[in-house]
Amino acid sequence: MKVLKFGGTSVGTVNSLTNVKRIVEEIPGRKVVVVSALGGITDLLIATARLAVADDIAYLDSYARIVERHIAVIDGVVPESRRDATLAMVKMMLDELGNIFKGVMLLHDLSPRALDIIVSYGERLSSVIVSNAIKGATHFDSRTFIRTKEGPHGANVLDSELTNRLIEEKVCAYEWDTAVMGGFLATDAKGEVTNLGRGGSDYTAAIMAAALDADILEIWTDVDGFMTADPRVIDTAYVIDELTYTEAMELCNFGAKVIYPPTIYPVYHKNIPILVKNTFNPSAPGTRISNEPPHRKPSDKAIKGISSINDTCLVTITSLCMVGVIGVNSRIFNALTAKGVSVFLVSQAASENNTTIAVRNADADLAVRTLREEFATELATGMFNDVVAERDLATVAVVGENMKHTTGLAGKLFNTVGRNGINVIACAQGASETNISFVIERKSLRKALNVIHDSFFLSECQVLNLFLIGVGNVGRSLMQQISKQQEKLLREKNLRINVVGIASSKRGVFNRDGLDVADWRRLLDEEGIDVTPDIIRREVLNMNIFNSVFVDCTASADVAALYKDLLSHNVNVVAANKIAASGDYDVYKELKETARRKDVKYLFETNVGAGLPIINTINSLINSGDKILKIEAVVSGTLNYIFNVLAADVPLSRAVVMAKEAGYTEPDPRIDLSGKDVIRKLVILAREAGYEVSQEDVEKNLFIPEEMLAGEADEFISKVASLDEEFEKMRGDAEAAHRHFRFVASFDNGHLSVGLRSVDSDHPFYNLAGSNNVILLTTDRYMEYPMVIKGYGAGAEVTAAGVFADIISIANIR
Ligand SMILES: Nc1ncnc2c1ncn2[C@@H]1O[C@H](COP(=O)(O)OP(=O)(O)O)[C@@H](O)[C@H]1O
Numbered sequence: 001m002k003v004l005k006f007g008g009t010s011v012g013t014v015n016s017l018t019n020v021k022r023i024v025e026e027i028p029g030r031k032v033v034v035v036s037a038l039g040g041i042t043d044l045l046i047a048t049a050r051l052a053v054a055d056d057i058a059y060l061d062s063y064a065r066i067v068e069r070h071i072a073v074i075d076g077v078v079p080e081s082r083r084d085a086t087l088a089m090v091k092m093m094l095d096e097l098g099n100i101f102k103g104v105m106l107l108h109d110l111s112p113r114a115l116d117i118i119v120s121y122g123e124r125l126s127s128v129i130v131s132n133a134i135k136g137a138t139h140f141d142s143r144t145f146i147r148t149k150e151g152p153h154g155a156n157v158l159d160s161e162l163t164n165r166l167i168e169e170k171v172c173a174y175e176w177d178t179a180v181m182g183g184f185l186a187t188d189a190k191g192e193v194t195n196l197g198r199g200g201s202d203y204t205a206a207i208m209a210a211a212l213d214a215d216i217l218e219i220w221t222d223v224d225g226f227m228t229a230d231p232r233v234i235d236t237a238y239v240i241d242e243l244t245y246t247e248a249m250e251l252c253n254f255g256a257k258v259i260y261p262p263t264i265y266p267v268y269h270k271n272i273p274i275l276v277k278n279t280f281n282p283s284a285p286g287t288r289i290s291n292e293p294p295h296r297k298p299s300d301k302a303i304k305g306i307s308s309i310n311d312t313c314l315v316t317i318t319s320l321c322m323v324g325v326i327g328v329n330s331r332i333f334n335a336l337t338a339k340g341v342s343v344f345l346v347s348q349a350a351s352e353n354n355t356t357i358a359v360r361n362a363d364a365d366l367a368v369r370t371l372r373e374e375f376a377t378e379l380a381t382g383m384f385n386d387v388v389a390e391r392d393l394a395t396v397a398v399v400g401e402n403m404k405h406t407t408g409l410a411g412k413l414f415n416t417v418g419r420n421g422i423n424v425i426a427c428a429q430g431a432s433e434t435n436i437s438f439v440i441e442r443k444s445l446r447k448a449l450n451v452i453h454d455s456f457f458l459s460e461c462q463v464l465n466l467f468l469i470g471v472g473n474v475g476r477s478l479m480q481q482i483s484k485q486q487e488k489l490l491r492e493k494n495l496r497i498n499v500v501g502i503a504s505s506k507r508g509v510f511n512r513d514g515l516d517v518a519d520w521r522r523l524l525d526e527e528g529i530d531v532t533p534d535i536i537r538r539e540v541l542n543m544n545i546f547n548s549v550f551v552d553c554t555a556s557a558d559v560a561a562l563y564k565d566l567l568s569h570n571v572n573v574v575a576a577n578k579i580a581a582s583g584d585y586d587v588y589k590e591l592k593e594t595a596r597r598k599d600v601k602y603l604f605e606t607n608v609g610a611g612l613p614i615i616n617t618i619n620s621l622i623n624s625g626d627k628i629l630k631i632e633a634v635v636s637g638t639l640n641y642i643f644n645v646l647a648a649d650v651p652l653s654r655a656v657v658m659a660k661e662a663g664y665t666e667p668d669p670r671i672d673l674s675g676k677d678v679i680r681k682l683v684i685l686a687r688e689a690g691y692e693v694s695q696e697d698v699e700k701n702l703f704i705p706e707e708m709l710a711g712e713a714d715e716f717i718s719k720v721a722s723l724d725e726e727f728e729k730m731r732g733d734a735e736a737a738h739r740h741f742r743f744v745a746s747f748d749n750g751h752l753s754v755g756l757r758s759v760d761s762d763h764p765f766y767n768l769a770g771s772n773n774v775i776l777l778t779t780d781r782y783m784e785y786p787m788v789i790k791g792y793g794a795g796a797e798v799t800a801a802g803v804f805a806d807i808i809s810i811a812n813i814r
């Protein structure tokens with residue numbers, strides 16, 4: 001025999017009730033059907049009662065909605081032959097309910113008992129409707145056999161013995177094929193209406209299954225089964241095929257709403273399996289919960305599921321005198337038990353000098369008061385420190401019986417959350433090793449659940465969440481490359497690039513579910529908000545999303561000023577922007593140290609030589625014990641391009657315009673022409689080589705007079721024309737002598753300089769076409785023949801590719 005429970009989500013509408021009817025009618029033989037109130041009705045009953053007691057006439061509208069919903073489903077699912085009789089019964093109950101609400105309003109009294117009576121109408125009404133909708137069904141009033149008694153601290157608890165006896169008498173003794181009854185409902189020893197607690201219909205069904213020795217208990221809901229995490233929080237959560245009772249219990253106790261926690265015990269005790277099924281997709285296999293250990297496959301994950309509660313307060317009692325003293329914990333728990341405070345996590349270090357317990361926020365004050373009273377003498381003498389409460393926290397539990405076979409799991413877990421800037425405030429793992437629970441700040445809960453789910457369940461697929469700032473040449477190219485490459489990276493490298501923010505200097509669009517980069521222009525125009533760097537910072541930090549990467553493709557000092565805060569919040573930074581790495585030395589150093597301390601990356605490979613592997617190479621040399629002695633470099637693609645295109649018919653001013661049009665220059669070409677861009681790059685190279693240098697340390701032999709650089713960027717090009725003649729002469733002389741002009745950056749024996757040099761055909765810089773860059777590194781190991789790195793050193797495509805490579809290196813994929 002089967003016991004089937006249909007939750008509020010399954011009996012909420014005509015459509016879902018039609019499915020319920022079909023599912024039940026197709027099952028041959030005897031079955032018990034336990035139903036919840038129509039979805040949302042229990043909450044509506046409570047809300048209506050609260051309006052009535054507050055003398056708020058709006059209760060009548062609320063009551064009218066309750067009436068409407070019930071009448072509508074009768075019209076939709078009860079066969080015509082029984083419709084009038086059902087309507088009459090339901091209307092009678094609804095009238096009673098209306099009178100009760102009126103009484104509550106007139107008396108201004110809503111006792112717990114009255115509220116219990118009011119909520120009972122939910123299941124009383126739904127069970128009458130369902131029993132009339134299903135062919136050949138018999139209705140049973142569960143108030144006549146589900147009995148509660150007073151438990152500790154006045155709570156209603158199931159009177160199992162009496163209930164089992166009454167089920168025998170009131171249900172088993174009768175002939176029926178399909179028994180339909182309301183879940184949740186009960187009566188107490190005095191015959192008053194009570195219930196089994198919110199979500200209690202599952203429990204009713206489990207009690208019935210155990211009492212009737214059913215073959216199976218089926219919990220029908222609106223998802224395909226028990227999932228790896230709450231699907232409303234984690235959109236990649238998926239259905240678990242099999243769970244043991246222990247695993248299900250651990251997950252349900254900790255907020256996995258799909259099954260009410262007390263449900264497991266009665267069926268576990270009788271070894272009756274539970275099957276969680278979807279009313280809206282009955283052919284899906286669902287989740288089977290049983291005693292049999294799941295059939296272990298090599299591909300099985302160590303963790304079966306994650307659940308959480310966001311209502312946590314930690315209460316800590318500390319004393320150096322607690323060490324080795326017997327009975328402190330017993331006093332803590334006895335005192336709390338006497339006051340009815342439920343403790344759901346305990347953590348005590350082996351040093352024994354403090355004990356931390358987790359309670360619900362609502363119990364926090366009582367817990368603190370109770371412990372202060374219990375340890376009043378010790379507190380007065382200063383033996384114990386004051387009892388402290390830390391509120392607004394959340395607890396996460398990761399669960400799985402396979403955890404006990406897996407070493408390094410706790411390490412991976414805490415490393416994963418730590419790298420994402422989530423601080424673990426307390427943790428507990430029982431020796432059964434089926435559950436690791438830990439407490440974090442409530443604001444980080446969503447991030448923690450996502451990052452754990454991502455790294456433990458989708459371990460073959462890693463996610464990077466990107467904020468792309470700057471939609472100039474490089475930013476636009478990067479978005480094109482990402483859009484083209486996204487699918488391939490997912491397919492071949494299991495790397496999911498999820499763009500969660502795009503911003504220009506004026507507009508920004510942010511969405512944690514991901515944005516279509518190919519559509520960036522429309523998104524910014526139609527869905528964007530006005531932004532400033534500070535607004536961008538707030539959007540990134542407030543999203544608080546895991547594995548996040550801030551990609552700066554701007555040339556803005558204000559955006560660069562955000563890095564410190566972002567890195568401190570465990571956001572990786574990839575910068576094409578050179579300002580931070582070449583600016584104030586202390587800032588540069590601090591950014592690198594912050595990244596190291598927070599275990600995130602601050603990468604800026606494209607700051608020198610666009611996509612060429614220069615900074616990574618210098619780092620590899622240094623890390624393997626080499627020493628950089630000398631750097632000679634042509635690192636301005638723009639200047640090299642300009643000197644290469646200069647010709648009798650291409651004067652300097654024209655060459656500058658051509659460089660800008662080809663997308664080689666900085667947004668403001670004066671940054672290139674003034675040598676500032678090369679100075680910055682040289683400083684970055686020397687710093688990465690391990691030297692404490694700044695832009696002021698660079699000897700500057702520039703070729704554009706200082707006064708020409710003042711004023712607006714647009715005027716600059718026309719001013720440059722005044723240099724055309726002089727440059728043409730220089731060019732002619734150089735050509736006659738078979739020499740080429742190069743703007744060279746040099747670091748030699750601690751001395752930094754930049755300047756224009758003419759080189760002859762023997763020099764490695766002589767053949768350097770277009771906008772190419774070249775770097776010569778003389779090191780301890782590359783002394784006689786310096787290492788040469790050469791290639792395209794400017795241009796949106798190669799720079800964006802370098803930025804993309806930095807982003808991908810964060811994921812650490814091969
Ligand atoms: N781990 C989980 N697996 C499946 N569902 C979950 C989980 N955690 C939370 N849920 C939520 O529980 C809901 C089902 O519970 P509930 O709304 O009480 O349904 P019912 O009315 O059928 O009893 C699902 O719609 C889902 O959003």
Ligand SMILES: N[C@@H](CC(=O)OP(=O)(O)O)C(=O)O
Nearest residue numbers: 007008036042198199200201
């Ligand atoms: N109707 C009750 C009992 C119940 O179990 O409902 P559901 O199965 O929809 O969670 C409640 O809302 O608490």
